[in-house]
Each structure stands twice: as structure tokens, then as C-alpha cells.
Amino acid sequence: xxxxxxLRVHLAEPARIYLTAADGLxxxxxxxxxxxxxxxxxxxxxARESFEIDLPAGETTIEATRGSEYGWTxxxxxxxxxxxxxxxxxRWINMAARGWFSGDAHIHxxxxxxxxxxxxxxxxxxxxxxxxxxxxxxxxxxxGGAFVHDREHFTGGLHALSRAPYLLWWSEExxxxxxxxxxxxxxxxxLVEPVFTGFRDPPFPDDYPANCTQAxxxxxxxxxxxxxxxxxxxxxERFWARELPVDVALGExxxxxxxxxxxxxxxxxxxYRLLNTGLRLGISAGTDSFTNLADHYVPGGHRVYAHTRQxxxxxxxxxxxxxxxxxxxxxxxxxxxxxxxxxxxxxxxxPAGRHKxxxxxDVEYAPxxxxxxxxxxxxxxxxxxxTPEIEVDRGACVAARVTGPWRRSALNDTSVFANxxxxxxxxxxxxxxxxxxxxxxxxxxDELSARTAQRGRFSTVARKDxxxxxxxxxxxxxxxxx
Numbered sequence: 483x484x485x486x487x488x489l490r491v492h493l494a495e496p497a498r499i500y501l502t503a504a505d506g507l508x509x510x511x512x513x514x515x516x517x518x519x520x521x522x523x524x525x526x527x528x529a530r531e532s533f534e535i536d537l538p539a540g541e542t543t544i545e546a547t548r549g550s551e552y553g554w555t556x557x558x559x560x561x562x563x564x565x566x567x568x569x570x571x572x573r574w575i576n577m578a579a580r581g582w583f584s585g586d587a588h589i590h591x592x593x594x595x596x597x598x599x600x601x602x603x604x605x606x607x608x609x610x611x612x613x614x615x616x617x618x619x620x621x622x623x624x625x626g627g628a629f630v631h632d633r634e635h636f637t638g639g640l641h642a643l644s645r646a647p648y649l650l651w652w653s654e655e656x657x658x659x660x661x662x663x664x665x666x667x668x669x670x671x672x673l674v675e676p677v678f679t680g681f682r683d684p685p686f687p688d689d690y691p692a693n694c695t696q697a698x699x700x701x702x703x704x705x706x707x708x709x710x711x712x713x714x715x716x717x718x719e720r721f722w723a724r725e726l727p728v729d730v731a732l733g734e735x736x737x738x739x740x741x742x743x744x745x746x747x748x749x750x751x752x753x754y755r756l757l758n759t760g761l762r763l764g765i766s767a768g769t770d771s772f773t774n775l776a777d778h779y780v781p782g783g784h785r786v787y788a789h790t791r792q793x794x795x796x797x798x799x800x801x802x803x804x805x806x807x808x809x810x811x812x813x814x815x816x817x818x819x820x821x822x823x824x825x826x827x828x829x830x831x832x833p834a835g836r837h838k839x840x841x842x843x844d845v846e847y848a849p850x851x852x853x854x855x856x857x858x859x860x861x862x863x864x865x866x867x868x869t870p871e872i873e874v875d876r877g878a879c880v881a882a883r884v885t886g887p888w889r890r891s892a893l894n895d896t897s898v899f900a901n902x903x904x905x906x907x908x909x910x911x912x913x914x915x916x917x918x919x920x921x922x923x924x925x926x927x928d929e930l931s932a933r934t935a936q937r938g939r940f941s942t943v944a945r946k947d948x949x950x951x952x953x954x955x956x957x958x959x960x961x962x963x964x
Contacts, residue, residue: 484538487561494570496530496611497546498780504540504561511535515605518777519893528612537561546571549614549782550584550814550891553848574848575816577787578616578647583795584785585617585804587708587739588655588666588768594775596629601774603635606650607643609773613782616647617800619668619768623655628683638671640797647795654700655710661934662693663712663723665735666768669705669801680939689938690945693725694952697734704798706805708737708766712749718929721752725930727923728952730761731959737804741767741784741811746899754863757879757904758916759923759963764807764827764903765881769894783894786811789825803827812884812900813892815855816846819882819902826881826903834910836875843868843882845900848891855886855898862914877913879904920963927957 484504491499501509508525510516511533518525538561545556548571555572559565577584591601610618622632632652635641641650653670659680667674674696676686697707707729713721722744729735738756740749756763767784787810788803790796803809807827810817820842822830830839845857858865860881861872868882886898906913931953940946 484540486536487539488534488564489537489542489561490532490534490564490566491529491544492532492566492568493529493546494568495548496528496608497548497569497571498526498612499529500524500526500543500545501535501537502543503537504542505538509535509537515601515773516776517780519780520778521888521893521896522890523777528609530608530611544569548612550785550812551575551577551614575846577816578795579793581791581793582787582789583616583647583800584614584782584787585619585800586615586769586771586782586785587619587668587737587766588621588710588742588770589618589781590621590623590631590770590772591635592631592774593623593772594625596631598774599631603641603643603650606773607648609781610648610650613780615782615785616795617649617797618781619666620650620652621655621666622652622673622677623657624678624681627681628685630677633673636670636673649795649797651797653705656693656696658689658693661689661930661938662725664710665693665697666708666710666739667700667705668804669703669797670700671703674699687939688941688945689934690940690949692728692949692952694729694732694734697729701734704801706736706801707734708739708768709735710739710768711742711744711770712738712740712752713744714748716748716751718926721748726752727756727926727960728930728956730756730763731956732952735763737764737766737807737809739766739768740901741786741813741899743770743779743894746901750901754860754879755919755922758862758914758919759960760877760913760915762807762906764804764809765811765901766804766809767811780893783892784811784813807903810900810902813895814848814851814889814898815884815900817882817884817900817902818844819880819905821880821905821907824905826905829906829908831908832910836873837909838871838873839880839907841868841870841872841880845884851889851891851898855884858883862916874907874909877909877915878907879914880907881905915963917964920960923960924957927953927960
């Protein structure tokens, strides 16, 4: 048995806090939500301001950090009498000062059980500030049945607790039960109904409407659309974002969460297959964090940065940059790319022939986290060394990627990863064009259509025909690219 001793912690900024007491256990201040990071499985909590806590007497360690742009600061003390500690998380880079603001495309404040609803908007603001996350995209969504989580928090605009540059907005995750995949919406002014499709529970058992129709209803509101957690293999069977090629071909989706709670290499491979057909699709990142569960992903552990080119954040400007693909996704490294002076999301138009392109890749890391990382240029899906110049004689997509060994800062992941959206290069009137990849997606849509026709639940033949007609239109887009 150890006596309890009062510890006072003064924070210079909101932070993620790790308190390890003399008994070897982790503690959280009263009123804070005690959580565990998936990797490593360390207990932590979020704190906005100074706090007090009674801990077992003895050797005590207090650590603090604050999202991707801060390093770790720590103090160890022999806690024998009431003690005051001052902590200031160390910022190593300020991306907002350069016009880059971070977002997490996929956060559930409350999820899984309709009775375990403990996270309030104030709690959401707490973790937003403590993770230095500018755009937390909070989801209204069902999980396993008809109950829709956090519908009561939807306002059709910025939540009243928002304080620039930390802008809270409850939007929506549209979830189909098994055929189409899940989409996350940004900036909804009115919820897109139905919120879910294809679940056996009423009131929406039909696999109708298609995701494409739902996405169109979001985009007319001026928001953005991304596909969540793509899958575990690049093949149709376990790639969950099955309707993705349809919606990209028909121009109703803006980005893909290449970084999500699935392996990055899987989402990335099929993302490049789509880019190789000359279509546009930005990179995104969403943790799919359930913040009311103790042991789940940390919000902002995966994040997407969008270049607004302004030092003051406006939500509409961030959405514009996100939709344009002026983005990179990361769990730590800050990576920027320029090709002939153009940034990701922009075009380079060249006449037919062979051309040299000037390439500049800048990567910055938190102190001590550069060792062992690999920086590559990705041209039409193929990795190559970063060089000052590359040659192209056909349309191309050019992006930059960083990979490396796992570090403690990569909270939700097994390795370090960052990837930019591409710069699009047109040569002789054509962007990237791969007959093999176009054929891949045609066969994919054939399988999607067959499965939908055989297994889909539709209350009328007209509904089924409408969905299959959308798929056929998208297939024709890829057929024209062979």
C-alpha cells in the first residue's frame, strides 16, 4: 500500500497526457476520459488545462505531447509531498503558419451502443484541442442496426463550441450493409437520408439508393465526399469500398481514405489504379476513432493536411483545398511536392513528345524520427528514387511517399507513412492512361453489378434497375479509357 500524494500539473497548452505512477499503472485526472492508444497500448487522457490528481507516492513520470506537430516532453519526480509540475509540449513545426491545416475525415464521438453515450461536444472540443486537430469530421451514423448515433449533435453548420482554427462540424457517414461501402461527408447542411441502407432492420432494408446518389446529394450542398476504410486486399472480395470506381468515374467522390483502419498499401494500390485511368481522386485520412471506447484509435493519429494558402482557417476554404487535392496524408512526416512548380491537385499541360519535369520533394520530421525512413517518387503507381528531374512522354500522375519503421508517435499504425496527392501531367492531350487498369475496373464493376443483381435487396424492380444503370454508366467510362 502506498499513501496518496497530490500532484498539480500546469499545462502551457492543451495536450495528450501520460501519467505513470510509482505502482506502474497509468492514471487520468478526474473528469477526463481514460483511453489506450492501440500501438503502443499505453494509457493516456486529454487535458485542456491545468489539473490536480492524487497518485501513489514514489517515482512518477508525466509526459505530454500534442498531435503530429509536437514532440514529447516529460518529467520524472519522486512524489513524496504535494508537488507542482509545469509542462509545455514542444512544437517542432507550424504547418498552419504555412497555410496547411489538418483534418481527420472520420471520427465517431459516440458509437457501437445506443446506451453508452458518454462523449459530449465539450469532450470533442477537448480532444480536438489536445491533438491540435483543425478539422475533426464528426460522424452521424448507425452501427449495427437502426439506431443513429449523435443525430442530436447535428446542426447543419459549425458547432457553437468551435473556436478558430479548431472547427467542429458533425456531418455523416453513409453506411451500406455490405454491397457498396461506406462514405464520409464533410460540411453537410442537411443530413442525407437515408443515413444507412441495406440493413435488415427497418426502416431502410433496401440497398437503395446507390452510394453515388447519396454522394450527389452531399455535393450539391457544397461539401466533400471521401470513401472510408477501403479494405484488406486489393481484390473485390475484401476491398470494402466496392462502389468507389463507379462514383469516381461519375464524378461524385473527392477523395479516398488511403490512411484508415486498414493497411495503407491496400488502399494506396487501388487508388493508383484509379489514377492510372486518368481520373482525379485526392488522398485523405480518417481514423474511424470511436472516442467513447477506452481502447480504440486516437483521433488525429492519421490526418490529412489541406493547403488553403491562407494563415487564417475558414472551413469553406479548407473544403475547397481538400476537394482540389491540395493535400497529403500522414501519421507523422510532413511531406510537400512540387513538379514544375505545381503542387498536388494541379495540372501540367505539355505538347506531345518527351519532356523533362523539375521535381522538388521536401520532408520534415519530428526531432529524432528521420532515421530509417525512405522517401520515394511515385509515377503512375511505380516507385522510384527522388531525383531533381524526371522524363515523361505520356500522361502521368506524380506523387511523393514516405515510409519507415514504427515509432511511438505513429499511434494507430504499424509503420510510418505519408503520401501526397498527385500532380496531374497531360502530354499530347492525354492524362495518365492504362488500358490494363481500365480493364481491371470494368471487370470490378461487372462483379459489383452481378452481386448487386443476385444479392441486393430491392423493394421494386425499378430501384434495382436504377442502381444497375448507374453501374453501367460508370463501366462505359472505363471502357472508353482502354
